[in-house]
Amino acid sequence: xxxxxxxxxxxxxxxxxxxxxxQGRYNEADEHDVEGQVDDHHWPRxxxxxxxxxxxxWQEAELKSWGPDHPLFDSVGGETASEAKEIWxxxxxxxxxxxxxxxxxxxxxxxxxxMKEFTTALLDGEYS
Numbered sequence: 001x002x003x004x005x006x007x008x009x010x011x012x013x014x015x016x017x018x019x020x021x022x023q024g025r026y027n028e029a030d031e032h033d034v035e036g037q038v039d040d041h042h043w044p045r046x047x048x049x050x051x052x053x054x055x056x057x058w059q060e061a062e063l064k065s066w067g068p069d070h071p072l073f074d075s076v077g078g079e080t081a082s083e084a085k086e087i088w089x090x091x092x093x094x095x096x097x098x099x100x101x102x103x104x105x106x107x108x109x110x111x112x113x114x115m116k117e118f119t120t121a122l123l124d125g126e127y128s
Contacts, residue, residue: 043115048104055100062092 066088067073076091078084121127 043112048107051104055096059092059096
């Protein structure tokens with residue numbers, strides 16, 4: 001199945017958009033609460049546009065790595081080097097979709113955890 005970059009971005013945006021409300025805030029069901037920290041806050045949320053740029057660069061680097069010295073050069077299939085390169089391209093594109101989705105989730109979890117940590121520190125008077 002072929003999917004365009006635009007279609008991929010729309011799918012990822014729709015899939016990951018469920019992590020916040022329409023005002024761009026996390027809600028209680030978004031992530032697991034960090035033990036002992038404030039959990040009744042409206043946590044702000046932003047789009048992680050740099051994740052897409054990083055994914056593109058990672059994907060490009062993986063595609064450029066293809067060649068006779070690549071560890072999978074003889075094992076991805078294809079009767080010709082050109083066919084094998086196309087198979088590698090499809091493999092990398094599939095991995096890039098998973099990479100972008102996973103990286104976005106991890107960044108959001110880390111951001112939420114860090115916001116909760118700093119809010120707790122503020123409420124505990126550590127910045128007074």
